Amino acid sequence: MASAVIRLLGAVSESFVRMLVRNSIAIAPDMMDSTLWKVQIICSFIQIILMSIAFMFSWRKLQKLKGIINEEDRDELGRLQEEFLGEHLSSLSALAVGQLIQIWAVIMVGAECIYCMVSVTYRQFTSELMLLAMGGADYTSFVSVYNMTHGFKYLEILTAILLGVIMTGIFLNDRYLKAVAVLIAVCFLLAFSFFQMQTIVFSGKYIGIVWTSVIFHFTETIGMFILSLYLSKHYRGL
Numbered sequence: 515m516a517s518a519v520i521r522l523l524g525a526v527s528e529s530f531v532r533m534l535v536r537n538s539i540a541i542a543p544d545m546m547d548s549t550l551w552k553v554q555i556i557c558s559f560i561q562i563i564l565m566s567i568a569f570m571f572s573w574r575k576l577q578k579l580k581g582i583i584n585e586e587d588r589d590e591l592g593r594l595q596e597e598f599l600g601e602h603l604s605s606l607s608a609l610a611v612g613q614l615i616q617i618w619a620v621i622m623v624g625a626e627c628i629y630c631m632v633s634v635t636y637r638q639f640t641s642e643l644m645l646l647a648m649g650g651a652d653y654t655s656f657v658s659v660y661n662m663t664h665g666f667k668y669l670e671i672l673t674a675i676l677l678g679v680i681m682t683g684i685f686l687n688d689r690y691l692k693a694v695a696v697l698i699a700v701c702f703l704l705a706f707s708f709f710q711m712q713t714i715v716f717s718g719k720y721i722g723i724v725w726t727s728v729i730f731h732f733t734e735t736i737g738m739f740i741l742s743l744y745l746s747k748h749y750r751g752l
Contacts, residue, residue: 516568517622524557546644551637558630562623569619576615580608616684620677624699628673631703635662658710661724665706668730672702675733679741686749691741698737702729 531553583591588608596605606614639662646659676695683691705725714723 517565517618520561520564520568521622524561528554528557546637546640554633555630558626558633562626562630565623565626566619569615569623572615573612573619576608576612613684617681620680620684628669628699628703631707632666632669635665635707638662657722661710661726662706664724665702665726668702668726669706672698672730672733675738682745688748691744698729698733702726705729 532550535547535549535553580588592605592607599605639659642659642662676699679691679695683689683695705728709725
């Protein structure tokens with residue numbers, strides 16, 4: 515609820531600024547206006563901080579409440595709570611509440627971080643397209659556009675895979691799975707936003723290396739194999 519309110523306030527603030535500030539270039543989209551762009555990035559950054567604080571506060575509050583009751587008495591207290599709440603209102607264990615807090619923290623905060631990085635790349639992409647449309651671009655601009663569009667191509671499926679890894683880490687309470695998923699996401703976003711395509715010569719042929727493609731294909735093949743191997747070695751189903 516706190517995250518929803520923060521997002522709503524952010525959207526209202528951006529809309530208010532849009533009404534006050536006019537685009538300096540008539541044919542350009544609003545994102546090309548430097549003032550609107552700065553406001554959007556600042557709003558996103560503030561939302562990330564505030565939502566992180568909200569989820570951290572909820573997590574610490576949960577841990578504090580769990581500490582009030584001895585571990586051996588929690589099951590009995592849970593049964594008393596279920597009797598008190600009745601059968602028309604579902605009750606959740608502290609473990610389930612903690613897992614839900616982590617899941618939605620990843621979705622709300624993580625999605626906003628991805629949105630910021632993608633917005634930066636999309637603005638660069640739009641700028642390059644405008645240069646191409648106006649005839650003021652060279653081959654380098656085409657290569658840059660090609661490199662950036664590859665990031666958009668892989669973003670959806672990679673996000674789904676990494677969400678699956680993080681959710682698995684949350685349910686298994688495995689910090690290594692969470693850390694690896696975050697590390698891959700950071701590497702992909704850095705490659706998406708800042709790394710340029712590299713060209714190597716192999717057997718007399720020029721081969722362009724798009725780093726977002728390398729990270730994605732490594733993750734969906736070798737990475738998933740390593741994940742399955744790790745889970746089979748460390749966990750057993752009953």
